[in-house]
Structures are given as structure tokens and as C-alpha cells.
Amino acid sequence: MFLRQMETEDLDIMLDMAHAEGWSSDRFEFELYLKQNPDGCFTCITDEKVVGGIMTFTYPNSGWIGNLVVDKKYRLKGFGKALFRRGLRQLSSVPTIFLCASPMAVRLYSEFGFKKVSNVNRWERKGVTLEIPENNNELEYVLAVDGTCWREDRSKMLGQVFKNRSLLTDKGAWLGFGRVDDHWTIGPWEAYDKDLALGLLRQSMVESNERHILVDVPAQNTSAWDILTAMGFEVVGTTVLMCRGILPDIVFNNIYGFASMGSKG
Ligand SMILES: CC(C)(COP(=O)(O)OP(=O)(O)OC[C@H]1O[C@@H](n2cnc3c(N)ncnc32)[C@H](O)[C@@H]1OP(=O)(O)O)[C@@H](O)C(=O)NCCC(=O)NCCS
Known part of the structure; x- marks a missing residue:
């Protein structure tokens, strides 16, 4: 090998x-x-x-x-x-390395000094699709909000991600979504306030028998838990966000959805 x-x-x-x-x-x-x-x-x-x-x-x-x-x-x-x-x-x-661990890999990563930061729940909603609005090109605003949530400049990744995603924004909240194979994924989705987060989700969801939506959410965001339960989502899996090194003061309460399904925050 x-x-x-x-x-x-x-x-x-x-x-x-x-x-x-x-x-x-x-x-x-x-x-x-x-x-x-x-x-x-x-x-x-x-x-x-x-x-x-x-x-x-x-x-x-x-x-x-x-x-x-x-x-x-x-x-x-x-x-x-x-x-x-x-x-x-x-x-x-x-100085800091993150990963999202599947349950079978947690022990392996712990051996290398990774510590649990948070569970990350995968939520699914069946029978809905997401309506594509005009992209309103507010990338600069989105990057500013994202930076306050993650305490990191993630423009290198987000700038590329949004070539393939739709974006809804409000004052103090934004939600990205895109198709992955046969389903939709929401993310990144960030908001300073629960009502703003819910408003964006309501604006984008449309009933449809053929599709389903996935979103990965840090478990300690209890507002996200309330919103997703109320909107008919269910938890279908859990991974563990782990970190080695200096853990920044990430504002998990404002993070409603990761940028990708678990693999880069
Ligand atoms: C996780 C994964 C990459 C491990 O690959 P692998 O080649 O089997 O791993 P290794 O043989 O190098 O084993 C590494 C260690 O993990 C342990 N391990 C591997 N699979 C395990 C399992 N299913 N349950 C518990 N421990 C496991 C091994 O026992 C070994 O421990 P040791 O060094 O103390 O003996 C592989 O199982 C995989 O692809 N899983 C599905 C995808 C996945 O979950 N990836 C991780 C995403 S975070």
C-alpha cells in the first residue's frame, strides 16, 4: 500500500x-x-x-x-x-484542526488528540423542495455574518460554494441551498435571531412529493431544534464535531446549518 x-x-x-x-x-x-x-x-x-x-x-x-x-x-x-x-x-x-466524525471514527480521532466540541444532527424533511430565488449577490454581507459566527474568514470556500447554490438573505440572517444528486441540502444557514432564521426557511420551502431536504445543525442551537421540529423535519443521524488545538469562540447559537454535509463546517 x-x-x-x-x-x-x-x-x-x-x-x-x-x-x-x-x-x-x-x-x-x-x-x-x-x-x-x-x-x-x-x-x-x-x-x-x-x-x-x-x-x-x-x-x-x-x-x-x-x-x-x-x-x-x-x-x-x-x-x-x-x-x-x-x-x-x-x-x-x-493552530486549529476541525473534523466531523462518524461514530465509528471517534475513537480513532481521539487517539490523535481530537476532542468533542458538539454533536451535529442531520435533519431531514421529506415531501418538500426548495424554491430557487434570484441570487441576490450579497456575498460580502454573507461573509461578514459568517465571520462573526465562525470567527474565521471562510471566503475562500464560501465564494466557491455559492457558484453552485442559491442564497436568501434578510437583515441579520441568510440561508444557502442547493441540489445534491436527488435531494436538496440547506447550508450554510446563519441568523442572529430565531424568527429571522425561520422566516428564511418558510420563504424557501415548497411542498413536493418527490424531493427531500437535508441540513446539518450543531446540537446546541436549540432554536434550530425548535424551528426544524415545527417545520416537520426529523433527526436522521448524528456526527461529532471534533477539534484539536485552540478552539475559537464559535457562536453556535447563530449557526443553523453547516456549509456542506459535515465535511467543512
Ligand atoms: C473510518 C475508516 C476510514 C477507518 O478505515 P480503516 O482502514 O478500517 O482504519 P484502520 O484499519 O486504519 O483502523 C484505525 C483504527 O480505527 C479502528 N476502527 C476502524 N473501524 C472501526 C469501527 N468500525 N469501529 C470501531 N473502531 C474501528 C481500528 O480498530 C483501528 O484502531 P487501532 O489502531 O486501535 O487498532 C473506515 O471504517 C471508513 O471508511 N468508514 C466509513 C466512512 C467513515 O465513517 N469515515 C470517517 C468519517 S469521519
Whole structure:
């Protein structure tokens, strides 16, 4: 087995492995990671094929590890750990590293000094779709709100994410959403106030039998819990946001939805 830098041609196999896990991932997201940080994405090769991978992403003051996956047939052989070590080495110069851990990987990450920050609930609402408004191009405003929530300049990622998402804004709140394969995902979704957050969700949701919506929400945002329950969403899974290093004072109460399904905050 050896590790090498990820190549664009590896993305189909990475996506197959992600979909086998039921992840809400698409080519746009994987290409975004790879293009933004080609030196920070790695694949694991054995039997002359790609059997696993990992992606890292950096902001000015923090880094994220995402999409660590190993083909089911090749698990428990040390490949996952080797990929994880490589990802960590790549991020050795940033003061803070985040990741969203699946329950099966929490122990592995704890071994490397990661500590739990929060549960992240995946909420689903069946029988609805999201209506696409005109993009109102308020990216600067959105980046300002986002910075106050995450205490980080995430423009490098959000600027790209919004090439593929619709955006609704209000004074003190905004909600992004986009299609991923056969469903919609909400996120990022941030608001200074519960009513503003609810207002944006109400404006964008439309009944439809064919579609469903997913959104990943930090569990300590109890306002989000109230809103989503009232709007007919149910929790369908939970991951664990973990951090190693200096934990910034993230304002979880204002974060109603992560930017992507768990993989980069
Ligand atoms: C998590 C995953 C990447 C681990 O890959 P792997 O190649 O099997 O991992 P390794 O063989 O390197 O094992 C690393 C450690 O994790 C432990 N581990 C692996 N799978 C485990 C499981 N299902 N339950 C509990 N522990 C597990 C191993 O026992 C090992 O511990 P040890 O070093 O103390 O012996 C792989 O199971 C996977 O792709 N899972 C689905 C996707 C996923 O959940 N990714 C993590 C997203 S955060």
C-alpha cells in the first residue's frame, strides 16, 4: 500500500465510496476541495487501485479534515489511519484542526488528540423542495455574518460554494441551498435571531412529493431544534464535531446549518 496526492481521475472512485456510505456528496464538492487544495488531498493505493482517500482544507487560522473513507473490502488494515496521519501532517502548521466524525471514527480521532466540541444532527424533511430565488449577490454581507459566527474568514470556500447554490438573505440572517444528486441540502444557514432564521426557511420551502431536504445543525442551537421540529423535519443521524488545538469562540447559537454535509463546517 502507498499514499499519493489525489488526482482528478480519482474522484469518481471517491464518490462511489462516499455514496456507499450514504454521504450527501457530489462531484462539485469534491472538485472544490481538490482544486482549492490539491496538495492536501490524498488517496491510498493497493492492488493497483484507489481504495481510500482523505481531503484537507485550510482557512487562514484553521484547517478541516474531511471525506476520510476506505473501501469496505480494505478496512481494518491500517489504511484509514495512514491516510489520517498524512492529512494531519499536511495541517501541522495551522493552530486549529476541525473534523466531523462518524461514530465509528471517534475513537480513532481521539487517539490523535481530537476532542468533542458538539454533536451535529442531520435533519431531514421529506415531501418538500426548495424554491430557487434570484441570487441576490450579497456575498460580502454573507461573509461578514459568517465571520462573526465562525470567527474565521471562510471566503475562500464560501465564494466557491455559492457558484453552485442559491442564497436568501434578510437583515441579520441568510440561508444557502442547493441540489445534491436527488435531494436538496440547506447550508450554510446563519441568523442572529430565531424568527429571522425561520422566516428564511418558510420563504424557501415548497411542498413536493418527490424531493427531500437535508441540513446539518450543531446540537446546541436549540432554536434550530425548535424551528426544524415545527417545520416537520426529523433527526436522521448524528456526527461529532471534533477539534484539536485552540478552539475559537464559535457562536453556535447563530449557526443553523453547516456549509456542506459535515465535511467543512
Ligand atoms: C473510518 C475508516 C476510514 C477507518 O478505515 P480503516 O482502514 O478500517 O482504519 P484502520 O484499519 O486504519 O483502523 C484505525 C483504527 O480505527 C479502528 N476502527 C476502524 N473501524 C472501526 C469501527 N468500525 N469501529 C470501531 N473502531 C474501528 C481500528 O480498530 C483501528 O484502531 P487501532 O489502531 O486501535 O487498532 C473506515 O471504517 C471508513 O471508511 N468508514 C466509513 C466512512 C467513515 O465513517 N469515515 C470517517 C468519517 S469521519
